Amino acid sequence: MALTRRDWLKTTGAGLAGAPAALGAFEDYFQRASGAPAGMTRIVTACGICSPACGIQAWVQDGKLRFLEGLPGDVSGGGHLCGKGAAGAMQLYDPDRLKYPMKRTNPRKGLHEDPGWVRISWQEALDEIAFRMKQTIDTYGTEALLFVTLPSPDLWARFMNAMGVVNRVDHRDECFQTDMIIQKYTTGAKTWCNDFENSKYILLFGWDILAKAKLAYATGIVKARENGAKVVHFSPNYTATSRFANEWITIKPGTDLAVALAMIQVILSENLYNREFVDNYTNFGKYETEIRTHFAQYTPEWAEQISGVKADVIRRIAREFASNGPAIAPAHKKSLCANYMNSTQLVHAISILNILAGTIDRPGGRYFPRMHSIPGVDAIYPPPAYPPKKGRRVDGRDKLPLVNEVDAGIFSTLADGMLNKYPGMIKFSFWNAYTILGFPSPLKMVEALKTVDFTVVMDFLPTDTVTLADIVLPSAMYLEGNDAVARDYIAKYPQTVARKAVSAPIFEAKSIAYVAIELGKRLCPDYFKTPDGSWINPSTLLDEKVRRAGLGENFADFAAKGLVEKPQPFVPRTTFVSVAGADGKCQIYVPQFVAKGADPLPKWIPKRDQPNEHYPYYYMTFIPAVHRRNTTENNSILHEMFPTNAAIINPALAKKHGIAEGQKVLVRSRAGQIELPAHLSETVPPDVVMVAHGFGHVSRALSLAGGVGARDGDLIPDASIDDFVAAGNYGGSSCIMDAVCSIEPL
Amino acid sequence: MQAYGWLIDEKLCIECRACESACKMWNQVETGVGVRRRQVRVYTMGVFPQVRQQSLTGACNHCENAWCMKVCPVKAIWRREEDGVVLIDQDKCVGCQQCAMFCPYGAPQFNLRTRKMDKCTMCFDRLEQGLDPACVTLCPTGALKYGPWDEIRGKGSETTENFAPPRQTRPKIRFVKDPFPVKG
Ligand code: SF4
Ligand code: SF4
Ligand code: SF4
Numbered sequence: 044m045a046l047t048r049r050d051w052l053k054t055t056g057a058g059l060a061g062a063p064a065a066l067g068a069f070e071d072y073f074q075r076a077s078g079a080p081a082g083m084t085r086i087v088t089a090c091g092i093c094s095p096a097c098g099i100q101a102w103v104q105d106g107k108l109r110f111l112e113g114l115p116g117d118v119s120g121g122g123h124l125c126g127k128g129a130a131g132a133m134q135l136y137d138p139d140r141l142k143y144p145m146k147r148t149n150p151r152k153g154l155h156e157d158p159g160w161v162r163i164s165w166q167e168a169l170d171e172i173a174f175r176m177k178q179t180i181d182t183y184g185t186e187a188l189l190f191v192t193l194p195s196p197d198l199w200a201r202f203m204n205a206m207g208v209v210n211r212v213d214h215r216d217e218c219f220q221t222d223m224i225i226q227k228y229t230t231g232a233k234t235w236c237n238d239f240e241n242s243k244y245i246l247l248f249g250w251d252i253l254a255k256a257k258l259a260y261a262t263g264i265v266k267a268r269e270n271g272a273k274v275v276h277f278s279p280n281y282t283a284t285s286r287f288a289n290e291w292i293t294i295k296p297g298t299d300l301a302v303a304l305a306m307i308q309v310i311l312s313e314n315l316y317n318r319e320f321v322d323n324y325t326n327f328g329k330y331e332t333e334i335r336t337h338f339a340q341y342t343p344e345w346a347e348q349i350s351g352v353k354a355d356v357i358r359r360i361a362r363e364f365a366s367n368g369p370a371i372a373p374a375h376k377k378s379l380c381a382n383y384m385n386s387t388q389l390v391h392a393i394s395i396l397n398i399l400a401g402t403i404d405r406p407g408g409r410y411f412p413r414m415h416s417i418p419g420v421d422a423i424y425p426p427p428a429y430p431p432k433k434g435r436r437v438d439g440r441d442k443l444p445l446v447n448e449v450d451a452g453i454f455s456t457l458a459d460g461m462l463n464k465y466p467g468m469i470k471f472s473f474w475n476a477y478t479i480l481g482f483p484s485p486l487k488m489v490e491a492l493k494t495v496d497f498t499v500v501m502d503f504l505p506t507d508t509v510t511l512a513d514i515v516l517p518s519a520m521y522l523e524g525n526d527a528v529a530r531d532y533i534a535k536y537p538q539t540v541a542r543k544a545v546s547a548p549i550f551e552a553k554s555i556a557y558v559a560i561e562l563g564k565r566l567c568p569d570y571f572k573t574p575d576g577s578w579i580n581p582s583t584l585l586d587e588k589v590r591r592a593g594l595g596e597n598f599a600d601f602a603a604k605g606l607v608e609k610p611q612p613f614v615p616r617t618t619f620v621s622v623a624g625a626d627g628k629c630q631i632y633v634p635q636f637v638a639k640g641a642d643p644l645p646k647w648i649p650k651r652d653q654p655n656e657h658y659p660y661y662y663m664t665f666i667p668a669v670h671r672r673n674t675t676e677n678n679s680i681l682h683e684m685f686p687t688n689a690a691i692i693n694p695a696l697a698k699k700h701g702i703a704e705g706q707k708v709l710v711r712s713r714a715g716q717i718e719l720p721a722h723l724s725e726t727v728p729p730d731v732v733m734v735a736h737g738f739g740h741v742s743r744a745l746s747l748a749g750g751v752g753a754r755d756g757d758l759i760p761d762a763s764i765d766d767f768v769a770a771g772n773y774g775g776s777s778c779i780m781d782a783v784c785s786i787e788p789l
Numbered sequence: 790m791q792a793y794g795w796l797i798d799e800k801l802c803i804e805c806r807a808c809e810s811a812c813k814m815w816n817q818v819e820t821g822v823g824v825r826r827r828q829v830r831v832y833t834m835g836v837f838p839q840v841r842q843q844s845l846t847g848a849c850n851h852c853e854n855a856w857c858m859k860v861c862p863v864k865a866i867w868r869r870e871e872d873g874v875v876l877i878d879q880d881k882c883v884g885c886q887q888c889a890m891f892c893p894y895g896a897p898q899f900n901l902r903t904r905k906m907d908k909c910t911m912c913f914d915r916l917e918q919g920l921d922p923a924c925v926t927l928c929p930t931g932a933l934k935y936g937p938w939d940e941i942r943g944k945g946s947e948t949t950e951n952f953a954p955p956r957q958t959r960p961k962i963r964f965v966k967d968p969f970p971v972k973g
Binding site: 078080081109110111112113120121124125126127128129130132133253254258261262265281283286287293669679680681682683684693695724725726727729 | 803838923
C-alpha cells in the first residue's frame with residue numbers, strides 16, 4: 044500500500060484545522076518528509092510503554108514489525124516518539140518472553156531457587172487457579188486473596204468486584220496517589236493536563252520532566268520556551284531539565300515543601316494573587332483569616348534555613364510566578380517533588396500556588412481533560428449487584444481514609460502487613476505486571492510472598508516475581524492487542540487513538556481481559572454473560588464501546604481512521620470541585636480534610652529520614668530517560684544505551700572517602716545495603732548518593748537484565764501503616780526517596 | 790551532487806534517544822556487538838553547583854574531506870556521487886580499524902560479530918525514497934535535523950564544545966547556538 048503525503052493528511056488530519064499544534068511545531072525550516080517506505084505496510088496504533096499513548100505508525104515488512112515512528116499530525120508527542128517508544132519492537136520480539144503457561148515443581152520458593160517449570164495448557168492453568176481461589180474463599184473468606192494489579196482493564200475490575208476482592212494493591216502510592224487525593228479536594232478533577240505551550244512561567248519542583256519523556260509534556264515545555272516562557276527548576280541535582288530551564292535552583296532533598304509554603308506566604312502578604320480568579324472561583328474569601336494566619340509563619344527566611352534556597356531567591360521567584368502569568372506549577376508523580384513523607388502536603392501547597400495564579404482550567408495552566416467518553420463494560424452489560432467487600436485490608440490502607448477513597452495503593456506497607464500485622468492472612472495472590480523490584484525493601488516483600496500458599500503471576504517477561512510463582516501466565520503486550528485509547532494527557536479536545544495489534548500474540552500469550560473472562564466463567568458466571576446469555580466477547584465489547592463513543596461503526600472502522608479528534612474551542616470552567624460542601628469552588632482551605640484527620644491547609648513537616656552520624660548522606664533514586672520502571676531493562680536497544688546502574692556521587696565526596704571512578708562501593712541505609720561501582724559526577728551535590736532505579740533483577744531468565752546492577756530499593760525502608768498515620772502522611776506517599784545512606788569503598 | 794548534512798540544536802535535545810533507537814530499528818543494527826551508529830553523548834563541565842551539561846547526538850558526518858576514506862588500505866570506504874554519503878563496503882572491509890583511528894568523531898565502529906567496520910549511512914535507502922533519515926524522523930524536538938548541505942551550511946556555527954575541530958575533515962554538520970531568543 045503506497046501512500047502519498049496527501050493521503051496521510053487525509054487519514055489523520057481530521058482535526059488539523061482546529062489544532063494548529065498538530066502540524067508539528069518544530070519544522071521551522073524543514074518540512075518533514077513523510078511517505079511510505081517501499082514494500083512496507085502501515086498500521087496505526089498507540090504506544091503503550093508510558094501513559095500519553097503517543098500515536099504510532101508502525102511499518103510492517105513481510106509480517107514482521109520493522110519500524111515505529113510517530114503518527115504525523117498527532118499532538119501527543121507532536122507526531123514523534125521517544126527512545127523507549129521507538130524501541131518497542133524489541134520488547135515484542137524479546138526472545139526471553141514468557142511463551143506458555145507454566146507450573147512450578149520445586150516446592151521451595153526463593154529468588155535463587157529454580158522453580159522447575161513445566162509447561163501446562165491454558166485450560167489446566169485456569170482450572171487450577173479457579174480451584175485455588177474458590178478453595179481459599181471457602182476456607183478463609185475473600186480477605187485471604189491478594190491482588191497485586193491495577194484495576195484496569197474494565198473486565199478485570201469486574202472480575203475483582205464480582206469476587207469481592209478487598210485486598211488489591213498497586214504502585215500508585217509511589218506515583219500519583221497524593222496528587223489524585225489533593226486534586227479531588229482542591230480543584231475537583233483528576234488531571235494530568237498541563238497547558239505548557241501557552242504558559243509564560245513554568246515552575247518545576249524536582250521533576251526531570253524533559254528527560255523522563257512523556258513526550259506530551261516535553262514537547263509542550265520546549266514550545267513554551269520557544270514562545271518566551273520562563274522555566275524554573277528546583278532540584279537538588281542538575282538534570283536535562285535543569286539545563287533546559289532558564290533557572291536551576293539547587294535545594295536540599297525533601298524540602299521543596301518549605302519553599303512552596305514560603306512562596307504562598309509571599310504571594311499572600313504582598314497580595315500578588317490573581318484577584319479575579321481567587322475572588323470568584325475559590326473559597327479564599329470564606330477562609331481568608333485562617334489562610335492568612337496559617338501561612339504568615341512561613342517566611343522566605345524561615346524556608347531558607349530548611350531548604351538552603353536563599354530567601355531573596357524565594358521571594359523573587361514567588362513574585363515572578365504571581366506576576367508573569369499565565370503560570371503553572373505542575374504536579375503529577377513521584378519524580379516531581381519526589382516521594383517523601385511530606386509529599387502530600389507539598390502537592391497541596393503546589394495546588395494552592397496554581398489556584399493563586401488563577402490558572403486552574405485556564406490557558407497556560409492546569410486544565411481538565413476534554414475526552415471522548417468511552418463506556419466501560421458495566422455500562423454496556425450492566426452486572427448483577429456486586430457483593431460487599433468484606434474483610435481486613437492487609438496493607439492497612441483503611442487507616443488512611445483519603446487513600447481508601449481513591450481506591451489506590453499501597454505498596455509500601457504491604458510487606459509489613461503480611462508479615463507483622465496480619466501474618467498468614469493472605470493465602471492466595473495474583474500478580475499482574477508488577478515486579479518485586481518496585482517495592483521498598485524488596486527482600487521483605489519476597490519473605491512476605493513466601494508465606495502465601497499459592498501465587499499466580501501474569502507477566503510478559505520472566506521477572507523476579509515470576510520466579511516466586513506457582514503458576515505463570517504469559518501476557519500479551521501493547522503491540523499485540525486492540526483498544527481505543529482516549530488521551531488524558533493532552534486532552535484540550537477529545538482525541539482517541541486506535542491501538543491496533545501490529546502482531547498476533549507470540550506463542551500462547553493472552554491479555555488480562557481474557558483471563559478475567561475465563562476465570563469469570565469458572566467462578567462468577569453471572570457477571571460474564573451478555574443479556575442473550577452468551578459469554579462476553581472482548582472484541583464484540585470493543586466494537587460496542589467504539590460505536591457508543593461515536594468513534595466509528597465498529598473497531599475495524601475506527602482503526603481505519605486511526606486517530607479520531609473532535610477539535611473544539613477551549614471553554615474555561617466556572618465551577619470546580621465535585622466533593623460535597625465545596626460549593627463549586629476551588630478549595631485552598633479544605634474543610635473536609637479535618638474530619639478525615641488531615642490538616643485543612645498544608646503545614647510544614649520534615650522528611651522521614653534525616654542525615655545522621657551513621658548515614659550522613661541523602662539517598663536519591665531516578666528512572667533513566669531511556670527506561671520505563673522495571674520493564675525495559677531487557678529491551679536490547681535500551682539495554683545497550685543504559686545497561687546498568689552506579690552510585691553517582693560528587694567528586695568531592697569521592698575524594699573524602701578515597702573512591703575512584705568505577706571502583707566498587709558499599710552503600711548502606713537502615714534498610715539494607717548494595718554494592719555497585721561508583722560514578723563521579725559534578726551534577727550531584729556533595730551530600731547525595733544517587734542510584735538509578737530498575738536494575739538488580741535476579742532472574743537469570745532475563746538474559747540481558749538478569750544479574751546486572753544493584754537493587755536501589757534495598758536501601759529504601761518500607762513502613763508500617765502506623766508510621767504513616769503518626770507522621771501525618773495522610774496521602775500515603777510511600778517515601779521511596781526518603782532514605783539516607785553511607786558510602787565506603789570496597 | 791546534492792550533498793546532505795546535519796543540523797544540531799543542542800539546547801533542544803532532551804536526551805530521549807529516539808534518534809538512537811530509530812537508527813537501530815530502521816537499519817536493523819544488531820545489538821550487543823558494539824555498534825551504535827548514532828549515539829547521544831553527554832558532557833559535564835564545571836563544578837557543582839556551577840555545573841553545566843551538553844548533550845550531543847553524533848553519527849558519521851559524511852565529511853567533505855573524509856579521512857576514514859583516505860586512510861583505508863583496501864579502499865573499502867567510498868562516497869556516493871549522488872548525495873555525498875560516505876559508505877563502507879562490507880565485502881571489501883578487512884576490519885583493520887584504520888578508519889576508526891583517523892575519524893575524529895568515533896563514527897566507524899568495529900562490529901564484534903562480523904569483525905568489520907560499521908557506521909551511519911545517512912539512511913541513504915530512505916533518502917532515495919524521499920524520506921528523512923530515521924533519526925531525524927523520530928527526533929521529537931527538532932534538535933536533530935538534516936537537509937541539503939547548501940542550505941545547512943549557512944544555518945549555524947561550524948563547531949561547538951566537545952566537537953573535534955572541523956578543519957581537517959570538513960564534516961557536514963552545523964550547530965545552532967542560541968535557539969531561544971527571549972521575546973518581549
Ligand atoms: S512518551 Fe515515549 S514511551 Fe511514552 S507513550 Fe510516548 S513514545 Fe511511548
Ligand atoms: S565522520 Fe568520520 S567516518 Fe564519517 S566521513 Fe567523517 S571521517 Fe569518515
Ligand atoms: S531524538 Fe532528538 S531530542 Fe532525542 S536524544 Fe536524539 S537529538 Fe536529542
